[in-house]
Amino acid sequence: MSAMPRTRSLDSLAEDMQPQLGLRERKKLKTRVAIRRATYRLIAEQGYDATTVEQIAEAAEVSPSTVFRYFPTKEDIVLTDEFDPVIVAGLRARPAGEPFLESVRHVLVEATRLILAHDHEEMIQRTTLLVQVPALRARMMQSLATSSRNLCQVIAERTGREEDELEVRAYAMAILGAVYEASLYWAERDHKDDLAELVERALSAVRDGLR
Secondary structure: OOOOOOOOOHHHHHHHOOOOOOHHHHHHHHHHHHHHHHHHHHHHHHOOOOOOHHHHHHHHOOOHHHHHHHOOOHHHHHHOOOOHHHHHHHHHHOOOOOOHHHHHHHHHHHHHHHHHHHOHHHHHHHHHHHHHOHHHHHHHHHHHHHHHHHHHHHHHHHHOOOOOOHHHHHHHHHHHHHHHHHHHHHHHOOOOOOHHHHHHHHHHHHHHOOO
């Protein structure tokens, strides 16, 4: 992942990192990105609560039904991104004998640095909204459940265990919860810290416990 170009905007970063996408999937990705960009722009101008799906659709030059086809709720527009497949691919590319949490640390820390390098302000806006808007935090838990299923598949592949085992599910959620808390901590401290370092600290706590 570190070999990816750092000169492209975040709009095209996910597409750059998924070269296997066909034309149809690339068009869908561009539409999702356009909707998300319009949403962040409107929220920055008028606030989260005042921003409606109808306004988002107009700003993105799509219909409201198109917005809902890609994002079931307004919260999903803010919370979802295109990087779950990239993270999964990055984990599968790590050496098979490497401790799994070390693989996770490498991929997630590098991904965090890469995303911050492309759009620091969007990350600030997203995490600020997570702290400020209760509906987003509630929806985030559902989003984490989807990410957890993807991570469970990779853990099962690496360990030979079943992906629906309790221990596998608990381990996956511990990893995702650590990254989530690092993001909240970053926002609560006015984004003064290095987010990638916070992610690394949080994952170290999962690995080592509280000494």
